[in-house]
Amino acid sequence: MCRFCTVQALERKVYEFIREHSLFAPRDVVLVAFSGGPDSTALAEILARLRSLLNIELLLLHLNHRLRKEESDRDETHCVRWAEERGLPIIVERRDVEAFCRLERLSLEEAARRVRYEVFEACRMAHGASCVALGHTLDDQAETVFMNIVRGTGLPGLCGMRPKEGVYVRPLLGVRRREVREFLEREGISFVEDSSNLDLRFLRNRIRHRVFPLLEEINPRIVEALARLSLNAWEALALREERNFPLVWGHEGGGIPLDALLLVPPSERPWLVRQFLREVRGTLWDVTRGQIEDILRLVERRKGEVVLPGKVWVFVQGGYLWASSSPLPLVDMPSWSFPLYFPGVHTFPDLGVALEGRFAPFSGEVRGLVWREALDYGQCVLPLVLRNFREGDRMQWRGKERKLKELFEEWGIIREWRRLLPLLCDQEKVLWIPGLALDERVRVQENSKSILHVELRRCKG
Template structure:
C-alpha cells in the first residue's frame, strides 16, 4: 500500500467516515490557487486512484484584483496542466453584479462562486463539488453567524456535506495546511484582499479571534469548533420537516391550515425547510426574518422580504414566496397618465413612480424596483395601468401573450389584474419585477435613456 503523508491519511479517514466520496464519483474542486484549495487538490489527486474517482478543477476570476487575479488564473491553469487534470476557468464581473443585486461585495462574490460551481458541475456531470474550507474557516463562520444573529443551525457552522458540496479539510487547521505545503514543496498564490478589514470575515480572523485567544481563552478556536461539531451531531438526529409545497413557475406556496395544532419548534423547522426550497439556503436569514414570517402567518395577511430579494406574503389561506419584489394593486380596473420624466405619487393605488434621464454619473444608489428604457422608442404620454385581455409583449424577438407570461411566472389568475404595467400609446414597456419588453430595451446606440423607479407609497 502506498505510504501517504499524515494529512493525506487524515483526510482519507474523514472521507470514509463521512462518506464524502464513493467509487465512480466525478469530483469537481473549487480551485483558487490559494493554500487551502492547493492542498485539497493535491491530496485528492493522490487519493483518486485509491477511491476510484475522477477529478477536475474550476477556477473563477472575479474581476476584482486586476493583474493579481490574472496571475492567480494563470497559476491555476499551469498547476492543472502539469498534473494533467482538467480545469474549467471563467471570468465574471462581480462588482456589476453587486450593484445589480444591491448586496455586499463579499456576498456577491460568494453567490456567483456557488452559482458558477453548480453550472460547471452540471456541465461536467460532477457528483461532488469539493470546497477547501478548513477548521479555522469553520470557527470564523460560526462567529460571523453569532454576530449577525443566528439560531442553532447557524451555530453548527458548515456541514461536512451539503447535497453535492463536500468539505474534506473541515477538520484540518490552517497550520496543518501550511505545514503540508512546506513539507511537499508546493507553491501557491496569496489573495491580497485577505488582509482587507472592510470584510467582516477578515476582521474576525485578524482582530476578534486574536483578542479572544489573548484575553479569554488561548484554545477558543478549539472550543468554538467543538461547539459546531456537537450541534451537527445533535441536529442530525432531527430530520427537517417537509411541508406540502406547491410550485408553479417561480411561485411557491403552501396551505396555512397545515400549521394548525403543531408546536412552535415544528413550525420553525418547517419554515427553514420551506426557505431552503425557495432560496436554496438560509444564509443571512436571521431571527428577525423568522419572526416577521411567523407574524404574517399568525395574522393571515401581510408580506415581508428576506435577503436576496425573496418575497413572502400571505393571501387567501396560503403563504406564498417568490424571488424578486412583486408590487400588487388591489382595486379593479385602473389607468393613470404619467408625467415622464417626473415624479408621480398615485395615492389611490398606493404606488410612487419616478423617472429621470440617465447621466454619466450613473445611478448606483437606487434601492427600489427600477429599469432603463430607450426614450426614443416610446410614444408619449406613458400610462400605468393594469392587465387587459389580449395584452402582448415581445421577448427574444417573438410576440407572446402576457397571460402566458403570468402563467410561467406562477402569478395566480385572480392576481393578474393587480400587477402594474407601464405602457406607452402603442405597447407594453415594463412590468415591474417580471419583465422589460424587448421593444423598450436600451441598446449600445441608444442616445436618451429614461430610468424609471417604482415603490409602494403611503400618504
C-alpha cells in the same frame, strides 16, 4: 500492490471522508479553489494523488483579488508554476474587489466573499465542472461556529459548514490545520502565506489569533468540542426538517398558507419561516433575525410586505405568505375597470396603485422599475382602461394571438392571482400586463409617431 496501500495517512483520512460523505461521483470534473495557501495547496495535492483512485478530473482555479498588490501577483505566479509542475490545468481570474466593495457599499470581507462565489459559479458553468472543492478544515469549522455564537445564532448557525452544500464540497473538513502543515512540510510541498490572514481588522482573524489561544487554555480540544457541537446541531436540525409544510410554487417564488404558520406554537414560527425562505431563496446567510420578526408581524396582521436582500419580496396575498424575486402588482378586489386619459397620473386608493402616463420620444430601452413600459399609442383603440382579467382575454405573444389563460399557465401564474393582476387594455385587447408582457402589436417601432410611457407603482390607500 493495490493502489490504496500506497496512500499516506492524511490522504487515507481525506479519502475516507470523501467516501463517507459521497462528495464525488466517478468521472466528476472537480474545480479546486486554489489560492496557493497551505489549505488549498494540501487540498490540490491530495486530490491530485487520489484522482485515479476516485476516478475524477481536476481543474484548478486561482482568483487574484488584487487586494495585496505585489503579493497578490506573487501568489498568482506561484499558483501557475505549481500547477504547471504537476501537469494540472489551471484557470486564473482577476477581479477588483475594492472597486466592487465601494460600488455595492459592502465590507471588504463580504465583497470578497461575493466575488469569490460569483467567479466559482461562472467558471464551474463555463468549464462543465460537477462541483467546486474548497479547502476549509476542522479549525475553520470551529471558528465559523464560534463566530455564529458570538453573533447570537440559532440552530442552523451552530451547524456551521456542511461537507457538501449544493455544488460546494469540503474534503478537508475532518482535518486539523496543523495536520495540513505537517503534511506539506513532510512532503516538501511549497505554498504561499497570505499576509491578510494576520490582519486583526477581520473578525475571523481576531478569533483565530486572540480568542482561540485563550479557549485552548480552558479546553485544549476546543476545536474538536465545537465540531461535536456542530454535529449535534445537525442532528437536532434534521429532526426538525423531517416536518413537512405545504409549499406551493407561483411566479418566480413560492407560498405557504398563513394557517399553516398560525396553527404552530409561536416559538416554532421563526424556524418555519426560515425553512420556507430557504426553500424559495436557496440561502439564509444574509437574512437577519429582525427581518424574520418583520415577516412574522406580516403573518399576524395578514397584510403588508418585507423586502429581503437580493430584492426578494415577502408579502401576504390570498391567505398565503409569498416570497418572490419578481413580484407582481396584485389587487384584491372584485371585477373592476377604470377609464384612463393621458398624459397624467391616475391614483386608485382602493386598488393601492397609481398609473402615470406621459408622451416622450423612445430612447430604445425602458430603464428602472419592473412595472414600466413604452408602447405605440397610435396602435391603441381608445379610450384605454385599467381593469382585471376577464375570460376570453387575449394578447399577441411571440407572433401569435394567445389566450391569457394559456399564457398564465405557461408563466406559472397560479389561478388565485389571475384576477388580481391589473391589466392595461384598449377597447379591443390587453396591451400590457405589468411585470409580465407587452402585446407585440403596440411594441414601439422605428416609424412609431406617438410613444406613451406608462409606469405602475404601489401607493398607500
